[in-house]
Amino acid sequence: YDKERFAESKKELDALLSDESLTNVPFLILGNKIDIPYAASEDELRYHLGLTNFTTGKGKVNLGDSNVRPLEVFMCSIVRKMGYGDGFKWVSQYIK
Numbered sequence: 872y873d874k875e876r877f878a879e880s881k882k883e884l885d886a887l888l889s890d891e892s893l894t895n896v897p898f899l900i901l902g903n904k905i906d907i908p909y910a911a912s913e914d915e916l917r918y919h920l921g922l923t924n925f926t927t928g929k930g931k932v933n934l935g936d937s938n939v940r941p942l943e944v945f946m947c948s949i950v951r952k953m954g955y956g957d958g959f960k961w962v963s964q965y966i967k
């Protein structure tokens with residue numbers, strides 16, 4: 872919702888993505904507060920975080936030995952208790 876902080880979020884995310892100690896760690900990005908009117912859409916969030924064409928796919932995606940780090944965006948609202956469950960289910964398939 873706080874679009875003025877997209878740049879700050881991108882900077883933090885980029886730092887994590889380039890951290891060598893996290894190379895093989897799956898990334899679940901939660902776009903929270905979608906209950907607030909005019910909150911960013913998923914496409915808008917992906918665009919501002921530089922993730923367009925960079926995410927690895929929702930659902931069951933077997934990345935096997937591909938050396939591709941699982942990364943996906945899920946929109947959610949903590950206050951409405953929605954969205955994040957799908958995100959955690961998605962990330963759980965990559966936890967050994």
Ligand SMILES: Nc1nc2c(ncn2[C@@H]2O[C@H](COP(=O)(O)OP(=O)(O)OP(=O)(O)O)[C@@H](O)[C@H]2O)c(=O)[nH]1
Nearest residue numbers: 873876902903904905906907947948949950951952
């Ligand atoms: N409307 C709405 N408010 C939320 C949601 N999740 C958290 N908040 C509220 O956002 C405020 C900040 O929450 P924090 O848990 O402190 O999060 P933070 O990351 O430290 O701060 P922010 O970056 O401002 O979100 C609190 O008042 C929360 O109640 C949500 O899904 N919807």
